Amino acid sequence: MSPGARVSPIAVDAMGGDNAPGEIVAGAVQAVRERNVPVVLVGLPQQLEEALAEHDAVGEIPIIRAEEALGMDEGALASLRRPRSSIAVACHLVRRGEAAAVVSAGSTAGVVATGRLRLRAQPGVIRPAIAVTLPTLPQPTVLIDAGATADAKPEMLVQFAHLGTAYAEVALGLRRPRVGLLTIGTEAEKGNKLARRAHELLSTAPGIHFAGNVEGHDLLTRVVDVIITDGFTGNIALKALEGSVRYAFDQLREAIAGSRMARFGALLQRSRLRELQRRLDPETQGGAVLLGLNGTVVIAHGASRAGSIASACELAARLAAQRIVQRIGERIAAAPKPHRLW
Amino acid sequence: MSPGARVSPIAVDAMGGDNAPGEIVAGAVQAVRERNVPVVLVGLPQQLEEALAEHDAVGEIPIIRAEEALGMDEGALASLRRPRSSIAVACHLVRRGEAAAVVSAGSTAGVVATGRLRLRAQPGVIRPAIAVTLPTLPQPTVLIDAGATADAKPEMLVQFAHLGTAYAEVALGLRRPRVGLLTIGTEAEKGNKLARRAHELLSTAPGIHFAGNVEGHDLLTRVVDVIITDGFTGNIALKALEGSVRYAFDQLREAIAGSRMARFGALLQRSRLRELQRRLDPETQGGAVLLGLNGTVVIAHGASRAGSIASACELAARLAAQRIVQRIGERIAAAPKPHRLW
Known part of the structure; x- marks a missing residue:
């Protein structure tokens, strides 16, 4: 990457997880300040600004508005009913090329269902x-x-x-x-x-x-x-x-x-x-990392605190920088085609 | 059970296990002497007599001849080719009512395959x-x-x-x-x-x-x-x-x-x-206990030593005394029949 080239940020689902948004925002701040990973926060702006204020970080990290959040106890079906949930909006940013990858500490079932629906499987991946x-x-x-x-x-x-x-x-x-x-x-x-x-x-x-x-x-x-x-x-x-x-x-x-x-x-x-x-x-x-979609989603543990979120952001940035989606695409393209697709 | 009634012995596969027949025989001796569980040993008579002699137990525990043993690395297929293996003969004793249950430390795959073939599934069990x-x-x-x-x-x-x-x-x-x-x-x-x-x-x-x-x-x-x-x-x-x-x-x-x-x-x-x-x-x-057959088989760990074998004999005796096979039979007979049998 040429010096000065703009690095796409990691889209952090700030509303997902047992300790959202407080610990998620704290982790995002750590990722930016200590690990040099650019992030955007996705969620309810007022809550996120309040959380950022605790770190004197208002204005330091962009906020993308999402209308609602998926509950930790909500499963795959809820994700289909919530096109404006924070995880759905985060996936959308990746799909539009405005973010490099997603980090979420939301419920695994909800994150997987939303990722499948919003990012879609990459070509050839069943x-x-x-x-x-x-x-x-x-x-x-x-x-x-x-x-x-x-x-x-x-x-x-x-x-x-x-x-x-x-x-x-x-x-x-x-x-x-x-x-x-x-x-x-x-x-x-x-x-x-x-x-x-x-x-x-x-x-x-x-x-x-x-x-x-x-x-x-x-x-x-x-x-x-x-x-x-x-x-x-x-x-x-x-x-x-x-x-x-x-x-x-x-x-x-x-x-x-x-x-x-x-x-x-x-x-x-x-x-x-x-x-x-x-x-x-x-x-x-x-x-955990959800692979095989048109974009990478790092699923942090539901109970994650700031340090785990910062690590997840760092992992997401590394996977994006090393073009994991393209690497998988090349492997799948080179592999013999499965007999039939499901 | 009336006092003096003859209690059927546990048929011990003396040739199965990493430490067979030495530790198996030692465990059988413990079962008889310390836990009051009657057993018969199934295997190659000469080896078993030598092992019994180490405990001054020749004649104390009956020996039933088996021509061969299943190797610990042999799987299901080997058991079909060895109708006179020690585990097959032990199962046969139960089938004929001459033993109450089987104990084997042989390979799980071999024991399961032999049990299925020699004891057969009990009525109604798929x-x-x-x-x-x-x-x-x-x-x-x-x-x-x-x-x-x-x-x-x-x-x-x-x-x-x-x-x-x-x-x-x-x-x-x-x-x-x-x-x-x-x-x-x-x-x-x-x-x-x-x-x-x-x-x-x-x-x-x-x-x-x-x-x-x-x-x-x-x-x-x-x-x-x-x-x-x-x-x-x-x-x-x-x-x-x-x-x-x-x-x-x-x-x-x-x-x-x-x-x-x-x-x-x-x-x-x-x-x-x-x-x-x-x-x-x-x-x-x-x-482990293999259930659902016309006879119970306790599968001891392959690395079992004498104490584990004695415990396995005790467990087998308890299961037989409490008529586990009949209890399962009554449950299956009372349950709604599966839609189709496999």
Whole structure:
């Protein structure tokens, strides 16, 4: 990009999330001031100006008016009835080229439905998918689809492999990421019908570095860089993982508190344990990314606070700068066409 | 049962498992001597006699000859080719009324395939399912199906609800256990096609105390007593849970070892942490139970040692004494017939 070239801002859905608009606006201010990411806020102007005033930031961040907000408990249908919701307007800005990508902490179902409707699937992509990163070391592992497409076809899983590969390249800087298929045994014939057919297709898919099947206990062992699954299984696996890690730490805290070692336990927690727990806590992770549409939507956790929103803005800016949509488009264009489109 | 009535023994597949036959035989000896559970050992007589001799138990436990064993890496097909495998012979003993139930630490795929072939589905049951218990407090939570039927139909999930309810009543002593459907949102319309249709059917199923949808993060929160899912999703969720708990503890151990608090951490581990880890470790759990066949098969973990095998024998004896197969039969007979059978 030439010096001085105008960088499109990230459109932040300021009304979505448990802590909207206060923490969302605070995160946007952080993104602008500390991470050098230009943003626009989308929502109810009066509320947003009040929130900006708390940071002496009125006039520093543009506000785009949206008439209403999607409730956190509203699902896909509500999004169809609300063409002027903050998330719909944010998507519209991307569609018109006035924003580079969207960040929202709104309900996943609402964000996915609105994104599909307002941004539409990019050419050749059958269904969008949500990519998340699992907290493995030394690098995260990409899981895709974490919940956008609950009823997937084998051909969609192959496309998810392209989406996930492009994402791993751009977001994690990996070259030729290894792709694994999530199923219930390492042999090719293991799994349900969907996984067995997807295994066949992935085995011969050009442009995919397919490393074979992985199982549920491989989510955190980093045997591959990208794990492919349908949105139903992926969402359950992700939430099982989150719930288990949280449970293990809760039990640990109880065990420490109930022991004669409690004081030492408290010391321990102050140091590395807290850091560890933060790393494993999904709420501090970067956020989920909706891929396969004509524009990228970073879905921050509903409970996000300012820091998470700023990170989500930074991720959205990086994905846009590295042209993730175009990269996916090139991959899909180069791939053999699925037998039929849905 | 009248005093002195002959109690049928548990048929133990002595050749199945990573530590067979040594640890299996040791577990059988424990079951007989310490838990008052009668067993017969099925396998290669010479090896079993040698193993029994180590416990001065030759002649104490009957041996039934089997010509061969299924390898731990052998799947469903191998079981069809091995009518004289130890697991096949053990199932045969139950079919002929000479044993009350089977215990095997063999490969799950091989045990399920052999069980289906040799014991056959009980009348009215479309497909068998594997029930496991998740380590929640104050009582475990039943997850069913953990991997027997990867491609399930909605009507099968309703049957799994009956199997899981009977299991919770017998194994956990619960009255009117609450049943939840594993899916990706709490609203009725959330999920894939299978889950949405199963939700409809479960909502009106007589004899089932249906409490609605649960999500992946509810596996360990005990919002219900029994969690229903297909064998593909259930297996991945279970392994995700196991892998995550193990990962959290590994990371914890590393954090403790690397800190200045290492000594105190080591002290901590000696006390309640170790107990906690044992409770959360799937390998120390009772074992999975294959339900819906004309006979019950307890599938112990492949890495089981003597103590786990003895526990599995005790569980098998309890399930048989409380007539789990008949209870399931009565439930299925009383339930409305599925529209069509597969």
